[in-house]
Amino acid sequence: MQPTDIRYQNYIQILKEELVPAMGCTEPIAIAYGAAKAREILGCLPETVLVEASGNIIKNVKSVVVPNTDGLKGIEAAAAAGIVAGHADQILEVIASVSDAEKQAIRTYLDEHEITVRPAEGDVIFDIILTLRSGDSYVKLRIADYHTNIVHVEKDGVLLLEAGHTAENVQASTLTDRSSLSVEGILDFVETMCIDDVREMVERQIEYNSAIAQAGIDGNWGANIGSVLLHHYGNDVKIRARAMAAAGSDARMSGCELPVIIVSGSGNQGITASVPVIEYAKELQVSHDKLIQAVTLSDLLTIHLKTGIGRLSAYCGAVSAGCAAGSAIAWLQGGGYEDIAHTLVNSLATVSGVICDGAKPSCAAKIAAAVDAGILGHQMYCDGQQFYGGDGIVTKGVENTIRNIGRLGHDGMRETDKEIIRIMTGL
Template sequence: MIEKHAAEEWDILMQPDDKVYKNYLQILKEELVPATGCTEPIAVAYAAAKAREVLGTLPESCVIAASGNIIKNVKSVIVPNTNGMKGIAAAAAAGIVAGDASQKLEVLSDIREADKAQIQSYINEHELIVVPADNDMVFYIAATVKYGNEEVTVVIEHFHTNIALITRNGIKLYESGASGKVNESHGLTDRSCLNIRDILDFIQSVRMEDISEVIGRQIDYNTAISAEGLKDNWGANIGKVLLSACGNDVRTRARAAAAAGSDARMGGCEKPVVIVSGSGNQGMTASLPVIEYAKELHASQDKLYRAVALSDLVTIYQKTGIGRLSAYCGAVSAGCGAGAGIAYLYGGDYDVIAHTIVNAVAITSGIICDGAKPSCAAKISAAVDAGIFGYYMYEHNQQFLDGDGIVTKGVDNTIHNVGALAQKGMRQTDREIIRIMLRKTGKPGIAAKD
């Protein structure tokens, strides 16, 4: 049993007019956006829908060129509102036939029942080709659509909604200036200001009116899809298995809540989620365990909102060094974030929260990302458990120390080590994962019924 303790006095230095305060607010607004469906197939659908919009008519053919990480994350996940189809071809067809590009990551949210049959018909009756992108970019989607002599290409790079280039018949209609650059934060607020001490300062200083909308929406949306995951039959039903096999204590409920949200989302549930670092699984992992602990502790709404925002920012901070997509499972970062948020709910100060993060990182770093699919929910459960256990360890005067593997002195230094491991050290791991995943069919695009 963990003994609650009062937090030490915080040195609240940040003011609403400070640049860092404004940057942190903007980072939350940029990251905490709604998405319907797994974000990689949705990005494909968005590119295809935008290309069709610019073309002005239903195209006779479509070619999707995608980076390996996009192929990996789209191959095995159900695209929402497609009657259970999977793969890049299904996502592109859905975007072309019935997508609304103006809704970006909710591009497929308003598809009518009558449109779903048309998606399969389009795949059957039109040329829809998927090819690996001819570049080394981690995040790259190019949708090229044709009708007669007209041809339109839309390119998305670096993150899910970043349209870098639009051409028509070889003529540039739009170019963001980011094309080909490796800095995936282009167009977003500079994340170099993130560090654990300033994050905690911001969390204590932030006015509720400044975060209530974005955090409130995250809580509402993600709670709703988690409830759906526990109610009906989705994916591998990891959330239900946890509650059935492991009991109903708060630690199990926290794991089950996050896993159930992933169960539903990977299974094609049409409810939206609020994402973090481009991922709905990370958005749910960062928020749902914290919400469950807040209920258990009868925390105030103010405390809950600050704890969720803390978890979000800790997740974003870790993912900044790792990148949007990699061989490193993003749920690990979000599980560490959840552990930090839970420690905060218990009154943890800087030392408690910093050690919680380091302990959690030491436990689960190295879990691979082999694409979006039902097993993501099980990885989420493990990551949340590590975050919670990282806090339990420190409360029992135990911690991992400098020199224990990738752990080094200082929480920020350890986070930077993880970024280097994931972004640089695991590049070849990522290539091998993609090669293994595509070995069976040899095709990056699949349109199949689940």
């Protein structure tokens, strides 16, 4: 693929849009970002706060620790952190710099001010509406479709921003069209690209995500899935790939204040797409540039798999990233298009349907299972084994199977998503 090819430029731009830093689970951080921005526009600390959130936002914020809050969880904590200590110009690192005094101030604000949470009206999957009031003044701000997409701002009856209506799973116009992505095109791009076009952003992903994975192994975070795997299964690279990715998630879900580079709006997916590939690259002693290529391959495959599903779903996003990581590992071991395509199909057939029941420590175990399926998918192909079209949701051709996965995650699991939210909220 030539740099002058429109697809080449699209792929570069997609990576720039997706590989961004975030500290903490991205859904509560999106609330903190919106709250910080709204407070900035209001010009003072609000006396009351109303947060209207779609079911998937409620699901993903309910059980995860908001970083830099001394262990607080939930929508109220995320909003308070953004209001009291947030820096909106830092976007998804909005609460990366919080002093000890500000941590106490967040708790005080929660104790002394009214923060009301309600389900958002309508069917938009990703929807956050914040209304901050002080005296007779108010600011209403809406984020929809993805984490940093502010689509509406009004102050005291004056419209400051209106970015148009939102619709479920619509590819927001501010993002590059993902329809040019294909397994064949992604592989062509990775094998022919100028490494320097992606070097800075992928090297940052390798650095950040390796650091939080190591912190997860070294510390006591969540359910310590990484340490459990290493203790009971040994130190083989197949185990390390699962353990390190799980450890990064455990740390992140439990309030670790290290940043990650996200993929498809998710830090867990960013970790899963990169860390297993990094472990295999170390084991195989490949060049640094080849590692960059492999991580880029995994990132783009993850994005491709997730495009049809949507940003938030009942379908666990770690599955997409784990299957993509398995395919990048296959490439590191000399695999070509056929190897990668069959690895994807084999692994997707194995773990598609794992549910997303919000952000919390069990995400780490799901990541371990997804990476294991990705590695197994490659080992199956190496031994001449595969799943065939007609085997369940598998159909002939990797792109057709990917479309089936998108249909399953976006359409088929919609009612499952609603039931999960009802179970989690006790309704």
